[in-house]
Amino acid sequence: MWVTKNLGLLAPGACKTITASDVADIVPEDALPLLSLTRTRPVETSDVLPRMDSAQTSVPAWRATLGLSSPETQTSYQGELDAFPPQGSLLTFGPFVQFGEGVRNYLILLNIENSATSRRAVLEIYDAAEGYFRERFAFKNNACTAISLDNLGFNSGDLPMFLSQGMAAIPLYFSSSGDGAHLSLEHTHPPASLVVHGRRWEAQKLLKTRWFAKVSI
Amino acid sequence: MIGEKIARFGRAVWTWRQPLTLTPGDLHSTISDLFVWRSSEVWQTFFELIDIPSLFEDGQGSGQVTLMFFDRSGNHIREEKLHLPANCRKTLNISSLVGRTHGESGTFAIFHSAAPPSVIKLGSFLAERGYVSYCYRNAPLRSYVHGNLDVISRGRDGGLQLLGGTSFLSREFSLQYEFHPGIAYELVVLNPTPLKQRFTFKFISVLSGKVRSIQAMILNPGVIQWVPVAIEESGSVRLIIESRLVMARPLVFRIQNLKLDVFHG
Numbered sequence: 001m002w003v004t005k006n007l008g009l010l011a012p013g014a015c016k017t018i019t020a021s022d023v024a025d026i027v028p029e030d031a032l033p034l035l036s037l038t039r040t041r042p043v044e045t046s047d048v049l050p051r052m053d054s055a056q057t058s059v060p061a062w063r064a065t066l067g068l069s070s071p072e073t074q075t076s077y078q079g080e081l082d083a084f085p086p087q088g089s090l091l092t093f094g095p096f097v098q099f100g101e102g103v104r105n106y107l108i109l110l111n112i113e114n115s116a117t118s119r120r121a122v123l124e125i126y127d128a129a130e131g132y133f134r135e136r137f138a139f140k141n142n143a144c145t146a147i148s149l150d151n152l153g154f155n156s157g158d159l160p161m162f163l164s165q166g167m168a169a170i171p172l173y174f175s176s177s178g179d180g181a182h183l184s185l186e187h188t189h190p191p192a193s194l195v196v197h198g199r200r201w202e203a204q205k206l207l208k209t210r211w212f213a214k215v216s217i
Numbered sequence: 218m219i220g221e222k223i224a225r226f227g228r229a230v231w232t233w234r235q236p237l238t239l240t241p242g243d244l245h246s247t248i249s250d251l252f253v254w255r256s257s258e259v260w261q262t263f264f265e266l267i268d269i270p271s272l273f274e275d276g277q278g279s280g281q282v283t284l285m286f287f288d289r290s291g292n293h294i295r296e297e298k299l300h301l302p303a304n305c306r307k308t309l310n311i312s313s314l315v316g317r318t319h320g321e322s323g324t325f326a327i328f329h330s331a332a333p334p335s336v337i338k339l340g341s342f343l344a345e346r347g348y349v350s351y352c353y354r355n356a357p358l359r360s361y362v363h364g365n366l367d368v369i370s371r372g373r374d375g376g377l378q379l380l381g382g383t384s385f386l387s388r389e390f391s392l393q394y395e396f397h398p399g400i401a402y403e404l405v406v407l408n409p410t411p412l413k414q415r416f417t418f419k420f421i422s423v424l425s426g427k428v429r430s431i432q433a434m435i436l437n438p439g440v441i442q443w444v445p446v447a448i449e450e451s452g453s454v455r456l457i458i459e460s461r462l463v464m465a466r467p468l469v470f471r472i473q474n475l476k477l478d479v480f481h482g
Contacts, residue, residue, distance in 0.1 A: 015423045015455045017395050065394045065480065073476035075360065078393070093272070095265035095306040095348060100357050128272075128304040159267060159306040175358055182358035182476060189346060189363065194269055195332075196248055196367045197240055198340030206335055207272060 001116050002046045003031075010037065032143050034081065034112065035064065049083050049114045068174065068185055075183035081170060083114045086141075088168025091208045092188045093128060094160050097149050102178020105149040107162065109169040113141050121166030124215065125152060128161040131214050141167060146174075165212060230386065237463045239380040241342060243372035248380065249326035249345040250364030253405055253441060253468055254286070256312035257321040261352040263359055264309045266327065269343055271303035273333040281330040283371070286315050288323040291439030295319075311349075324407065324441060328371040342370070351470070353477040360479045365466055368409040369439075379438050381409025382463045390465040392456040392482045395423060402446035403470040408436035410462065417459040418444055424452045 005026045010016055018035060027033045042050035063080035090109075097105045109123065119141050125134045134152045139145040154160055162171055175184040192204035241248065254262040268280045280301040286294050297314055301307055311325060332343040344367050350359035370378045396402055408414045418432040434442050444467075448454055458465040466482040 011426075013421070013426055015395050063393065067478070072474055073478065074471075074473075075478050076394075076471075076480040077362075078481060093267060095267060095308075096361055098358055103358060129302070156308060157305050159304055173361070177357045182356050182360075183478075184350070184358055184360045186348065186361040186363055186480075188348075191272075193346055194272065194344060195336055195339070195341035196238055196344040197342055198336075200339075200341055202339050203273075203336060203341055206339075210273070 002049055004042045004044055004046075004050060006041060007035075032112070047116050049112065049116070068183060070176070070180040070183060072181045073183055075174075075185040077172070077185050077187060079170070079187070081110060081112055083112050084168040086113055086115065086119075086167075089166070089208060089212075090123070090162065090164040090168050090171065091191055091211055092162050092171045094162060094171060094173055094188050096173035096175065096184075096186065096188070097154050097160065098175045098184070099156060100177075104176050104178070106174045107147045107149055108172040108174055109139050109145045109147070110172060111139070111141050111143060111167060111169040116142065118142065119167075121164050123147070123162060123164045125149075126161045126163070126215055127154070128159040133215070134160070139164070139167065139169070161211065163211060163215065231384065231388075235384050235463055236382045238367040239378075239382055241370035241372065241378055241380065243370070243374075243376070244337065245331065246370040246372045246378070247328045247330075247332060247343045247345070248367045248370045249328055250347075250366055251287070251324040251326055251368040251407055251409065251439065252349050252364055253322060253407075254311045254315055254325050255322045255351060256315050256317060259354050260312070260321070262311040263350045263352070264311050264325075264327070265348040265350070266299070266301060266307040266309055267347065268301040268303050268305070269329050269345065270331065270333050273335055275303075283328045283330075284309075284314065284325060285328070285371075285377075286319070286323060286325045287439060288319050289441050289443075291324075291437060294323070322405075322441070322443070324439070326369050326371075351477060351479055353472070354475055356477065360477045362468065362479045362481055365481045366409055366464070368407070379409055379411045381411075383410050383412065383414070383461045384463055385461075387459055387461055388463070388465070390458045390460070390462075390482065392458070392467065392469075394469065394482070395453045395455055396420070396446055396448050397453045398448040398450050399473075400448070401472045403472075404444040404446060404456075404467045405441050405470075406436075406444065406458065406465065406467045407441045408438055408462075411438050413437055414460055414462060416442070416462075416465065419457045419459065420446070420454045421457065422452055422454055429454050
């Protein structure tokens with residue numbers, strides 16, 4: 001079930017930073033908190049993700065600066081999250097794995113769907129060069145799933161490829177130095193962003209068809 | 218009915234013939250962002266290069282890319298051609314490639330040799346909007362940020378075209394970020410259009426909503442401008458960038474305790 005809590009009113013032009021500790025009391029431990037602006041108060045509980053009544057723009061999509069922090073630093077990216085269709089899929093190439101003593105790397109998969117019904121899908125990780133399978137993980141809808149990329153045998157010249165035929169997600173890459181004093185966070189583009197103009201979504205379909213077929217041989 | 222027409226007209230004022238990215242004249246052009254490089258005693262810049270054509274089709278293209286480097290005034294300073302293996306990652310040390318004789322910052326573009334036929338058939342152009350990382354003071358970790366705009370095209374004849382779209386009216390881009398006292402920020406803004414553009418940076422007090430400071434600049438095509446931001450102890454500020462760009466998204470470098478965070482607007 002989706003549960004909505006009102007965090008207050010924001011005047012036009014006003015700005016507010018919300019941290020995890022600000023909402024710790026109202027977010028259960030296993031829940032994914034989502035922030036949104038709306039002009040009318042949504043229902044408090046719902047089986048489908050409430051639609052926000054906002055003056056949304058399309059370019060750029062209405063978004064926020066999001067980040068993770070440690071006691072010494074923080075790392076940010078610009079993000080927005082629209083509900084994915086349940087028949088969605090994921091294909092992305094992630095050249096973000098960093099190397100060095102104590103460095104840790106994670107893939108963070110972020111998914112929301114309109115339905116609050118919980119389900120799982122499988123993420124497969126390959127080395128794109130030869131289509132070598134590396135590992136398989138389960139991940140959930142309406143959740144944020146962190147997967148360690150450190151013990152999968154990737155070297156600095158390898159291009160990790162992440163795919164799921166059962167669920168779409170935003171792929172974020174988080175790296176941290178051993179002491180947490182240095183952080184990095186960014187997402188990779190969806191395949192449609194490898195081209196511009198024309199029938200971009202067909203280009204995305206073309207790429208997914210090609211790579212899904214390649215790994216299923 | 219009339220209300221709907223008024224609403225449509227209201228939207229058209231901001232959208233009609235005002236694309237974010239112009240379409241290159243040459244259908245076989247490839248497109249790149251203009252990424253920001255930094256090269257100095259304390260800054261190093263890297264780029265994650267992938268042979269994009271080979272992701273679309275086996276045996277496509279030669280895997281050749283052309284890197285073009287520009288100084289902060291938009292002058293072409295260097296060109297490099299590289300060959301790439303298919304479906305691999307090559308981390309380029311951009312600071313080493315650009316050297317230390319062209320200032321401490323500028324821009325670079327990466328053009329793949331040719332779009333695969335399957336992409337051309339869709340009326341699309343191959344775009345490099347990939348992943349830059351910065352290393353500050355030899356930190357053990359680089360900080361990544363992706364390209365966010367399709368800025369420049371290169372035709373088959375090697376001709377370059379800036380593709381940033383402009384608006385009929387001046388627009389405001391509100392950076393969704395709060396600048397805090399005691400932290401050093403450096404913003405960089407690029408003019409991606411083929412015309413001279415005026416930018417006005419308005420820093421607004423989060424507490425009072427009043428304009429704290431204004432900085433205006435006129436930038437030639439392809440030129441970048443650095444805007445250092447240091448906030449007084451009296452409270453945090455937010456930023457509005459006024460210009461005729463469809464999207465005047467800055468790149469933000471945040472340095473606290475000598476630790477780097479970089480992200481785009």
